[in-house]
Amino acid sequence: MVVKNAFYAQSGGVTAVINASAAGVIETARRYKETINKVYAGRNGIIGALTEDLIDTSKDTVSAIKSLRYAPSGAFGSCRYKLKTLEQNRREYERLIEVFEAHNIGYFFYNGGGDSADTCLKVSQLAKKLGYSIQAIHVPKTVDNDLPITDCCPGFGSVAKYIAVSTREASFDVASMSKTSTKVFVLEVMGRHAGWIAAAGGLASSKDCEIPVVILFPEITFDRKKFTAKVDSYVKKFGYCSVVVSEGVKSADGAFLSDQGLRDAFGHAQLGGVAPIVANIIKDDLGLKYHWSVADYLQRAARHIASKTDVDQAYAMGKAAVEFAIKGYSAVMPTIDRLSNNPYKWKVGMAQLLKVANVEKMMPSNFISKDGFGITEKCREYLVPLIRGEDYPPYKNGLPNYVRLKNIAVKKKLSDFKI
Amino acid sequence: MVVKNAFYAQSGGVTAVINASAAGVIETARRYKETINKVYAGRNGIIGALTEDLIDTSKDTVSAIKSLRYAPSGAFGSCRYKLKTLEQNRREYERLIEVFEAHNIGYFFYNGGGDSADTCLKVSQLAKKLGYSIQAIHVPKTVDNDLPITDCCPGFGSVAKYIAVSTREASFDVASMSKTSTKVFVLEVMGRHAGWIAAAGGLASSKDCEIPVVILFPEITFDRKKFTAKVDSYVKKFGYCSVVVSEGVKSADGAFLSDQGLRDAFGHAQLGGVAPIVANIIKDDLGLKYHWSVADYLQRAARHIASKTDVDQAYAMGKAAVEFAIKGYSAVMPTIDRLSNNPYKWKVGMAQLLKVANVEKMMPSNFISKDGFGITEKCREYLVPLIRGEDYPPYKNGLPNYVRLKNIAVKKKLSDFKI
Numbered sequence: 001m002v003v004k005n006a007f008y009a010q011s012g013g014v015t016a017v018i019n020a021s022a023a024g025v026i027e028t029a030r031r032y033k034e035t036i037n038k039v040y041a042g043r044n045g046i047i048g049a050l051t052e053d054l055i056d057t058s059k060d061t062v063s064a065i066k067s068l069r070y071a072p073s074g075a076f077g078s079c080r081y082k083l084k085t086l087e088q089n090r091r092e093y094e095r096l097i098e099v100f101e102a103h104n105i106g107y108f109f110y111n112g113g114g115d116s117a118d119t120c121l122k123v124s125q126l127a128k129k130l131g132y133s134i135q136a137i138h139v140p141k142t143v144d145n146d147l148p149i150t151d152c153c154p155g156f157g158s159v160a161k162y163i164a165v166s167t168r169e170a171s172f173d174v175a176s177m178s179k180t181s182t183k184v185f186v187l188e189v190m191g192r193h194a195g196w197i198a199a200a201g202g203l204a205s206s207k208d209c210e211i212p213v214v215i216l217f218p219e220i221t222f223d224r225k226k227f228t229a230k231v232d233s234y235v236k237k238f239g240y241c242s243v244v245v246s247e248g249v250k251s252a253d254g255a256f257l258s259d260q261g262l263r264d265a266f267g268h269a270q271l272g273g274v275a276p277i278v279a280n281i282i283k284d285d286l287g288l289k290y291h292w293s294v295a296d297y298l299q300r301a302a303r304h305i306a307s308k309t310d311v312d313q314a315y316a317m318g319k320a321a322v323e324f325a326i327k328g329y330s331a332v333m334p335t336i337d338r339l340s341n342n343p344y345k346w347k348v349g350m351a352q353l354l355k356v357a358n359v360e361k362m363m364p365s366n367f368i369s370k371d372g373f374g375i376t377e378k379c380r381e382y383l384v385p386l387i388r389g390e391d392y393p394p395y396k397n398g399l400p401n402y403v404r405l406k407n408i409a410v411k412k413k414l415s416d417f418k419i
Numbered sequence: 420m421v422v423k424n425a426f427y428a429q430s431g432g433v434t435a436v437i438n439a440s441a442a443g444v445i446e447t448a449r450r451y452k453e454t455i456n457k458v459y460a461g462r463n464g465i466i467g468a469l470t471e472d473l474i475d476t477s478k479d480t481v482s483a484i485k486s487l488r489y490a491p492s493g494a495f496g497s498c499r500y501k502l503k504t505l506e507q508n509r510r511e512y513e514r515l516i517e518v519f520e521a522h523n524i525g526y527f528f529y530n531g532g533g534d535s536a537d538t539c540l541k542v543s544q545l546a547k548k549l550g551y552s553i554q555a556i557h558v559p560k561t562v563d564n565d566l567p568i569t570d571c572c573p574g575f576g577s578v579a580k581y582i583a584v585s586t587r588e589a590s591f592d593v594a595s596m597s598k599t600s601t602k603v604f605v606l607e608v609m610g611r612h613a614g615w616i617a618a619a620g621g622l623a624s625s626k627d628c629e630i631p632v633v634i635l636f637p638e639i640t641f642d643r644k645k646f647t648a649k650v651d652s653y654v655k656k657f658g659y660c661s662v663v664v665s666e667g668v669k670s671a672d673g674a675f676l677s678d679q680g681l682r683d684a685f686g687h688a689q690l691g692g693v694a695p696i697v698a699n700i701i702k703d704d705l706g707l708k709y710h711w712s713v714a715d716y717l718q719r720a721a722r723h724i725a726s727k728t729d730v731d732q733a734y735a736m737g738k739a740a741v742e743f744a745i746k747g748y749s750a751v752m753p754t755i756d757r758l759s760n761n762p763y764k765w766k767v768g769m770a771q772l773l774k775v776a777n778v779e780k781m782m783p784s785n786f787i788s789k790d791g792f793g794i795t796e797k798c799r800e801y802l803v804p805l806i807r808g809e810d811y812p813p814y815k816n817g818l819p820n821y822v823r824l825k826n827i828a829v830k831k832k833l834s835d836f837k838i
Contacts, residue, residue: 014595016588044598073591079599161817168818169435169491169720176433176493179463180500185716203818275713276691294694296712297604301588305723307817387817398580398726398806399587399622 003035004106006325007049008057009042010074010141011112011119015155016162016303017314018111018141019075023068024318025109025139026057030065032326036107040410044077046110046119050092050419052099054410067403069315070393072303075405081419083119086126093126095417100127100134102413107135107325111318113142113153117333118357124331137321138333138353141314143300145196148359149351150335152386154317155300157310160200161387162302163189163244166295167204171211171242174291178240184231184282185242186292188275190299192248194363195219197299201244202375203383212238213374216278218248219363220372222257228285230373235288245278304400308389313346320348344385422454423525425744426468427476428461429493429560430531430538434574435581435722436733437530437560438494442487443737444528444558445476449484451745455526459829463496465529465538469511469838471518473829486822488734489812491722494824500838502538505545512545514836519546519553521832526554526744530737532561532572536752537776543750556740557752557772560733562719564615567778568770569754571805573736574719576729579619580806581721582608582663585714586623590630590661593710597659603650603701604661605711607694609718611667613782614638616718620663621794622802631657632793635697637667638782639791641676647704649792654707664697723819727808732765739767763804 008025010018022041029036041055042048048055055076057065068075083092100108110120117138124136140147145156167187174185191197195217205211212234216222234241249257258274275292282290313336320334333356337349367379375383393400427444429437441460448455460474461467467474474495476484487494502511519527529539536557543555559566564575586606593604610616614636624630631653635641653660668676677693694711701709732755739753752775756768786798794802812819 010595014592047598071591072588074595077598078595080596081599164818165723166717166721168821169722170716172490172492172821173433173716173720176429176497177499179466179496180498187717206816206818208815209818209821209823272691272695273711273713291715292692292713293715293717294692294711294713295717296710297589297592298585298606298712298714298717301592302585303588304584384816389817390811390814392809392811395809396627397625397803398808399583399625399628402587402591402628404628 003037005037005104006039006107006109007042007100007105008039008109009045009049009111010076010078011045011110011116012078012080013143013300014074014078015141015143015300016072016158016306017154017311019068019071019073020311020314021111021139021141021154021318022075023065024315025322026065028319028322032322035326040103040105041076043407045079045081046083047079047081047419049096049099050417052412052414052417054103055407056410059408060405064403064405069311070303071402072301076407082115083122086122093122096123097127097130097132099414101132103410106133109137109139109321111139111141113144114147114358114360117147117353121331121353121357135325135330137324137329138356139317139321140333140335143190143197144194146194146360148356148361151338151346152336154310154314156196157307157386158302159190159197159299160383161307162299162305163197163200163295164203164387165305167201167213167242167244168211170293171204171213174240174242181289182291183235183240183288184290186275186279186290187242187244188273188294189244189246191218191246193218195246196363198244198246199363199367199375199379200383203380203387204242212241214241214243215373215375216243216245216249217368217372218246218250219368222249222251224281228281230371231282232286243278245274247274249274303393303402306391307387308391309386311391316348324350341381341385344388422456424456424523425458425526425528426461426519426524427458427528428464428468428530429495429497430464430529430535431497431499432562432719433493433497434560434562434719435491435577435725436573436730438487438490438492439730439733440530440558440560440573440737441494442484443734444741445484447738447741451741454745459522459524460495462826464498464500465502466498466500466838468515468518469836471831471833471836473522474826475829478827479824483822483824488730489722490821491720495826501534502541505541512541515542516546516549516551518833520551522829525552528556528558528740530558530560532563533566533777533779536566536772540750540772540776554744554749556743556748557775558736558740559752559754562609562616563613565613565779567775567780570757570765571755573729573733575615576726576805577721578609578616578718579802580726581718581724582616582619582714583622583806584724586620586632586661586663587630589712590623590632593659593661600708601710602654602659602707603709605694605698605709606661606663607692607713608663608665610637610665612637612779614665614787615782617663617665618782618786618794618798619802619806622799622806623661631660633660633662634792634794635662635664635668636787636791637665637669638787641668641670643700647700649790650701651705662697664693666693668693722812722821725810726806727810728805730810735767743769760800760804763807
């Protein structure tokens with residue numbers, strides 16, 4: 001086998017465990033020196049490939065690469081940059097091949113969600129047409145948990161754990177205060193199209209620790225009357241209530257609930273979250289005191305409370321991607337195949353990118369309870385294994401000691417390219 | 420010595436470690452059976468005493484009480500209920516004494532902030548006047564860190580750790596995204612009067628992990644031009660920037676920055692946080708993409724990432740309170756006395772409640788950097804030991820297994836009392 005270099009890039013919104021996948025790719029590649037020479041990473045994702053801004057990961061130590069397992073965010077930088085179709089922008093795809101060729105790159109590992117799976121597929125297709133030999137493997141990553149075929153997506157389990165833990169903790173807090181003060185706590189979570197993350201709020205309540213949690217899913221049209229009636233009934237029964245609201249909840253007119261046309265004193269449009277909107281509804285309709293929180297980046301960056309299952313799977317996906325490449329596969333993606341729930345067992349599978357690209361996995365309707373405000377037992381069985389286990393990072397002076405790599409650039413060989 | 424019962428109550432906003440103080444009180448009292456018979460807790464704080472709704476903590480097992488060390492929130496319920504002055508509401512103070520007498524209570528442990536220190540003092544004064552023998556000891560607790568004499572307040576260290584960790588994690592996230600997407604992350608934190616909690620955001624950056632963090636303190640009047648210039652300079656230098664904003668930040672006119680007269684489409688006033696306001700300023704003045712988060716209850720309930728120093732001190736304060744009582748003291752509060760910074764050493768001290776009540780400790784001006792947007796080395800030296808150490812709770816199925824006590828009521832002996 002001819003020794004070639006590999007190219008690895010991180011794409012889209014980063015997660016608490018995408019660097020664990022990077023560690024899986026780099027550490028595994030280092031074990032196959034006879035096939036893969038160096039792993040080059042794209043600085044700021046695919047933009048690094050287009051602009052020939054490659055990082056030589058071999059300049060970082062064994063221990064630094066190992067520490068990637070514990071660091072949230074994208075260690076090489078990510079980007080939101082969607083390559084257009086081959087017809088619309090053949091120029092960019094050709095540039096990619098040109099850069100790969102210049103740096104003797106025979107393996108393309110692309111770590112991202114649905115869009116990057118599509119890009120990965122197109123690169124493999126174009127390379128074939130151009131007669132350039134490259135194996136393109138997609139490494140799954142998305143907190144949205146919306147990739148098809150794989151049982152779950154690395155990044156999701158840790159967000160789910162963060163939301164479940166935070167909802168439980170804040171619920172304990174509001175329960176203590178509810179006699180004379182706050183009675184409702186509202187937490188806004190990510191998930192514009194699917195309610196996977198919001199569903200995790202339902203885990204805060206368990207058989208041995210019952211907590212009244214109302215979930216507002218993007219899948220369910222917001223019904224103000226039904227919602228406030230549900231909150232009211234919980235407050236009457238438990239004395240308090242927690243609400244987990246997805247940023248993507250929509251009103252009956254199809255508009256985001258967060259889009260209430262808020263204006264400041266000068267009439268300027270203001271962008272707020274959906275949590276304060278829901279909180280104001282509770283105050284207006286029920287007259288209850290509330291507190292609200294917007295988790296935003298905290299939820300997907302919270303490596304300090306990452307799920308061990310998720311970290312292990314993220315690493316395994318990176319490792320499997322390299323092993324697939326070594327075995328000669330291309331245009332595929334490693335998947336997480338669930339074998340059983342209890343005990344939770346899973347194995348690495350393989351999906352064809354043709355079947356992954358442009359397919360969005362929605363939450364099954366039987367995961368949402370009949371009244372639309374909670375999760376079913378089926379959903380709980382699915383979610384619980386994904387948040388199981390803790391995998392604490394090392395600390396220094398009270399803070400997680402997250403690695404920062406040297407990220408030394410590979411010498412450029414080509415002329416500049418405008419993106 | 421005559422054997423008497425003790426009364427313990429939690430007051431005001433709860434914290435991640437107030438139950439550790441409760442464990443300190445109850446476990447220590449159980450070691451002095453010859454002096455203290457039972458510890459009764461007020462259900463929902465002092466309201467439990469007024470309404471004679473007492474909880475018999477002896478009905479809970481050794482292991483359940485031990486588990487309090489790991490549970491956030493107030494296990495017996497807290498309340499926001501400030502007793503008026505003796506002149507304005509002698510009736511309530513007399514009722515307290517009446518309940519204490521009915522249940523043979525000779526020790527009053529009140530776990531709270533400035534207001535409860537004041538109540539504790541008044542109870543001891545009135546009891547003396549009425550000839551009822553009770554030892555009133557205040558157990559310090561407040562995330563606001565504003566009690567005098569004590570070097571720090573239990574509850575603060577864990578919030579500080581949460582904010583420092585979260586700011587570091589979200590900063591790693593925004594740094595990865597900044598090339599093509601989000602460049603500024605805004606985190607809103609608690610602290611209406613003092614910037615202690617906001618200051619903790621400055622710890623996210625350290626010598627070996629530099630992060631551009633701009634802090635907006637309630638102590639510093641918001642100056643829009645200076646603020647956006649600072650953010651702009653950081654984004655130009657680092658490519659991104661994090662902003663930690665205290666909920667209590669005020670404009671030059673003295674109004675809260677969060678109070679921008681927001682109206683919805685129907686002209687109704689809407690309550691939002693200060694984070695979206697700051698984010699909108701960044702968008703309007705600098706045209707930068709932002710994300711924002713409001714930590715709210717999550718920060719003070721986050722027992723999963725509590726500071727070990729804080730947990731130890733919270734427990735020590737509860738323990739010391741009982742030991743002071745055993746030694747015959749009254750109208751006092753245990754304090755945390757700092758002996759040295761490096762290595763951090765502290766011991767339990769004692770403060771007279773006369774010197775604690777109605778005194779608010781503000782952040783020293785030499786803790787804020789000259790430009791008003793950061794913390795000084797002096798502040799860092801003060802803060803770092805308080806967030807040091809992790810003290811993870813036990814987990815079950817991926818979630819912290821926080822104890823819930825039985826909270827069995829003591830049989831009432833008196834007639835009802837309207838509060």
